[in-house]
Amino acid sequence: MTRFGYLGPEGTFTQMALLAWRPAQDGEHRPFGSVDLALAALREGTIDAAMVPIENSVEGGVSATMDALNADEPLSVIGEVLVPITFVLAARAGTQRSAIRSVGTHSHAWAQVRGWMVANLPEAAYVQTLSTAGAAAGLAASSDGDGTAYDAAVCAPVAAHNNGLEVLAEDIGDNSSAVTRFVLVARPGRMPDPTGADKTTITVFQHEDRAGGLLELLEQLAAHGINMTRLESRPTKSVMGNYCFSIDFEGHARDERVGEALMGLHRVAAQVRFLGSYPRADGRSASILATASDDAFLEAQGWLRHLRGE
C-alpha cells in the first residue's frame, strides 16, 4: 500500500489536498509536524509521496517546500491540487457564541478572518496554535473548567467534524475565493505522461547576480513561446544576496517547445534543476501560440534539414 505523508495534524488543509488526490484514496496517510519532516521521511523512504503546500498556504510551509525541493537530493513534483480555503468557527457542543472570550487558530488563518471577528466577536482574545487543525483538536481534548486557553477554534469544516465540534458560523474568511496550491512530491522516477494541460516546475541557478541575468533566462522562455505561471527569486543557502529562480510554466518536458526552452536554460544558466512535469489541477489546456506548437517545431526541423541538405 502506498504511504502518503502530509503536513498535519489531521484536519489541516494539506490533508484536504491529499484526500482530494484520487490516487491517494486507497493509500495510507501519515501526518507530519512540518514540511521538513515530511520531506525528510520521503527522502529516507519511510513514505512514498508527500503532499505539501507550494503557494499561498494558510499554515505556512511554502518556504520549506521550496528549499527542500532545491536542496541536494532530487525530489520530483508529480501532481498538483488546489484547495478552496473555507473557515468555520467551531466550539464544544453547547457553547453559545456570546460566551466566546478567546479563539485559537494558526496565525495566518487568524489574519484571514479578522474582518469577520471585528464585526462579530470584537472582544475575543486571539490564541496562537501550531495549525488550524491543532486548534480544533486542542479544544476537543479539553473540557470546561480545565484551563483550556480558548473557547472556540477557527479551522476547516473537516477539522470541526473530525473532532466532534459544533459549527457556530460557516465561511467566515474575509476572502471567499481564497485557494491554496499544494503539490504531491515523490522520489525521482517515471514522470507523468503529457495530458495537454500540464505544468513544469524548475529551479534555475544563475552564473552571477546581475541585472541582465534574469532577462537572459526569461528570453529563453519567451523565445520558445513558454508561458510562466509563477516566478520567485530565492536566496541560495550559502550567502544572502545570491539567488536562484523558482519557476512554474505551462507545458510538459516532452513538449517540443518545453524541451527547447529547457535546453536553452541549461546552456545559459549555471544549473537547471528539473523538478517535474505534471497535470495541472485545473485541467486548463496550455495556451500555445501557433508559432510554438509541436507542429511548428517539427516543421522548422524539416526545413532546417532540407536547407542543410540532410
Added chain:
Amino acid sequence: MTRFGYLGPEGTFTQMALLAWRPAQDGEHRPFGSVDLALAALREGTIDAAMVPIENSVEGGVSATMDALNADEPLSVIGEVLVPITFVLAARAGTQRSAIRSVGTHSHAWAQVRGWMVANLPEAAYVQTLSTAGAAAGLAASSDGDGTAYDAAVCAPVAAHNNGLEVLAEDIGDNSSAVTRFVLVARPGRMPDPTGADKTTITVFQHEDRAGGLLELLEQLAAHGINMTRLESRPTKSVMGNYCFSIDFEGHARDERVGEALMGLHRVAAQVRFLGSYPRADGRSASILATASDDAFLEAQGWLRHLRGE
C-alpha cells in the same frame, strides 16, 4: 517615546533585528504573536513602526509581511536589517546532554539543525513550538517532573540567556553563514534620504497574466540601468493565477535612473505600489553603469533641451 512592534515573543530573531536597529534603542519594544497582528497594530496607530521578516525567515512570516505590504492601506519600508542565524542547544541548569530525550523548537529551526541532531542526539524526539523563543520560555517555565513536553530547546543565544537556560552546545546550525533579512515598516511619511547605498521595494500589478508581461516590466528596469536584488510573483488575493510582482532593486526613488524606471513601470503596469526607499543593511553602494548615473541622465536632459530648441 517611539513604540516599536516585532514578531515575538522576546528572544526571537526578529527581536534581535530590532535590537540591532540603532534608532530603536531608546524606544519601547512590544512583541506580537504574528506579523499580521504587528502590522494591524501599526495601521491602527497602537505602535509607530514594526520590525518584520521579509526573506528567508527562521520563524515564518515572510508571506504575511508581503501580503500586508500589498494590501489596501499603504505602509512604508524605512529600513533593513540582516541578522546572522545562530542556534544553541539550551536546557535547564544541571541537565546533562545524555539525558535529553526530546527537543522543542520552531519547525523551520528544526530543519536547520537536523544535521547536528542526527550526529549528536539521534534518539531525541522533536516537539514543535510556535517560535524558537517560545521553546526557551516554555522550558524555563517548567520544572522537572511536571510533564514538560521537552528536555531542551533550540533557540537564539539571547533567548537562552533571557530565560536563564544553560547552553549545552553552540552554533549548531547546519549552515553557519545563514542570514535572515528583516525590514522596519512604518506608516507613510517622509522617506529616508538617499545615502548612495539604498534599496527600493515595490509591488507591480500586471494588466494581464501573460508570457510577455513580466519581460515588459523587466525591460523598464533594464532600460534604465536598474539592478534587481529580489523578485517574486505573488498571487493576488482575489483569484489563484492572477499575479503581481514584488521587487527589490538597488537605488533610491530620488535617483534619476530610479525615477525614470518607476515612471516607466507606472505607465505600462496596471498599478505600481511604492513601498519605500531605504539604506541597505550591508552599506554596499549601488553598482551603477556609467550610462545610468545621475550625470548621464542630466547630460541627456540637456542634450534633449538643446535639440528641441528649448
Added chain:
Amino acid sequence: MTRFGYLGPEGTFTQMALLAWRPAQDGEHRPFGSVDLALAALREGTIDAAMVPIENSVEGGVSATMDALNADEPLSVIGEVLVPITFVLAARAGTQRSAIRSVGTHSHAWAQVRGWMVANLPEAAYVQTLSTAGAAAGLAASSDGDGTAYDAAVCAPVAAHNNGLEVLAEDIGDNSSAVTRFVLVARPGRMPDPTGADKTTITVFQHEDRAGGLLELLEQLAAHGINMTRLESRPTKSVMGNYCFSIDFEGHARDERVGEALMGLHRVAAQVRFLGSYPRADGRSASILATASDDAFLEAQGWLRHLRGE
C-alpha cells in the same frame, strides 16, 4: 527666393518629389548630377534645401544620402515626400513600336520594366544611362541617323513630356504600386512643429560591435512605446565591420515618449545623431499605445513627484 536643389537632370523622379512639395512651388529649382553634389551645395550655402532619395530609389543615391546625413557637418530632414513610380516607354514622334531595336534608361529602372520588355519587346537591346530623365533628354537631343545609341527611353511621364517625346506605352513597371521615398534636407534650424503624424530620423553609433548592442538600443525604443519604420546598420566610414544604425520612427522630438527614448539612446549609445522630426508624407497619425501617450507620461511624472514628496 528659396533655392531648392535636387538629384537631376530635369524629369527625374526626384524632381517630381520636389514639385509635389508645396512650399517649394515658388522657389528656384536646381538639378545636380548626384546627391553628393546637391548636399555639398547645401552645406556650402549655394542652395537652401535639397530633395534627395532616402529609400527604394529608382535612380540610386540612397547610400549617398545616408552617408552625407551621417557625416560631420549636421544637416536636418524637414520633410518627406512619397512618389509613385510610373514608367512610360517614350520615343521621338513618329517612331513605331515595331521599329524599336534598343532602349535607354537607368539600370534600376530597366530592372523594374524587364517583365514588360520580355513580353513586348523581347529583342530590344538595353543601353544604360545615368538617369531615366537623361535617357529621355538624350533621345530628344538626337535625330534619326545621327548614331543615337537607342530608339526609345524608359522614363517618368513628365520626362517624356518635357522632352517632347511621344508615349508609346504607359505604366510599364512590373510592380504597379511601387513608391519611392524622398526627404527634403536643410541646414539645421528650427524644426517643424509636431502635427500628430510625424516621423523622426536618427543615426545611432554603438560603443562596440557586439550581439547585444542593437538589442539594447531597440529596448530603449520599446521601453518608451516607440514604433520603428526603418532600420539599417550602416558601416561607419573608418573600418569595415564597425556599424552605426540609421533609424526612422513614428513621433516628434517634442512628444514625451520620443524625448524619453532619445535621452535613453543618448545615455547608452556612443553617439546619437538627431537628423530631424518632420510631418509624414502619408499623414497617417502615429499609433500610440495608451501607455505611451503624452498623458501617460505626464501622469507618471505627477505620480513620481508625489511619492518623492516634491
Added chain:
Amino acid sequence: MTRFGYLGPEGTFTQMALLAWRPAQDGEHRPFGSVDLALAALREGTIDAAMVPIENSVEGGVSATMDALNADEPLSVIGEVLVPITFVLAARAGTQRSAIRSVGTHSHAWAQVRGWMVANLPEAAYVQTLSTAGAAAGLAASSDGDGTAYDAAVCAPVAAHNNGLEVLAEDIGDNSSAVTRFVLVARPGRMPDPTGADKTTITVFQHEDRAGGLLELLEQLAAHGINMTRLESRPTKSVMGNYCFSIDFEGHARDERVGEALMGLHRVAAQVRFLGSYPRADGRSASILATASDDAFLEAQGWLRHLRGE
C-alpha cells in the same frame, strides 16, 4: 569552364573582387551593365556565378543585389570578398596635371575624392559617368580635340593600366581605409562546408509591421548566442511601409547554434529566406560564447534526453 559574371565594364572594383576570388582564376569572366542584368543571366543559366556588391559600393548596385536575392527564384551566396578602395587620377599619356579642366568618374567615386580635388584641382569640372572603369575607357577611346567630355578620369589602378592611361596621382581617396564588400552568388546547390570562420545571410519577412516584431526576431538570435554583423530593414516590393529584414550573422547553417536560431526564426517569422553560409573574407573566427558552442548544445541535448527518460 566556369562562367563568372560581374558588374562591369572591365576595370571596375567588382572585377577586382572577382580577380581576387581564387576559384575564379581559371574561369571565363563576363562584364554586365548592371547587377540586375548579371543576376538575370545567372538565373537564366547563361553564367554559373556572379560577383556583385552587397555593402558600401563605390559604383552602386547594393540595393539591386539585395532586391534580387530577395525576389522569387532563390539564389545562394557562396563566397565573400573585401576589396580596398584605391583611386588614381589617370589621363592620356602626356597630359599635364595643370592642363586638366574636367574629370570624369562615377558620382559615388567623385564623392570620395572631393577633398583631394578641392585641394589639388579646385577648378576642375565634374563629368558623371556610368562607372569608374567607364570613365577610364571613355577617356582612352577619345583623342585630343575630338570633343571628349573630360581630360582625366578617377578610377581603380587596374582600369588605368588596362586602358593605357598614365597615373598622375595615386591613392587620392579621402578615406584611405575604405573597403567594399562583394559576394559571389550562384544558383542553389551544395553549400560550402563550415570552416569555423563563416557568415550566414538571410532575409526574414515579418508577419506584421509592428514595434515588437523586430525585437522578437532579434531575441531568437540572442537566445541562441548569434552575433549579427549587418541588419537592414528593406521595403518589400508590394507596398511602401511593409518591411523585411536582411541580416548577416557569424556562423554556418551546420553549426548547432545557427541551426537552432534558424528554426526559431522560421517559427516566428512569416518567412525566412536562407541565402547561404560561406567563409568570411577576413578569415576571422566566429566569437562564440561558451554557452553557445556546439558542445554546449550537444551537452544540453544529452541532459534533456536523460531527464525525459529517453
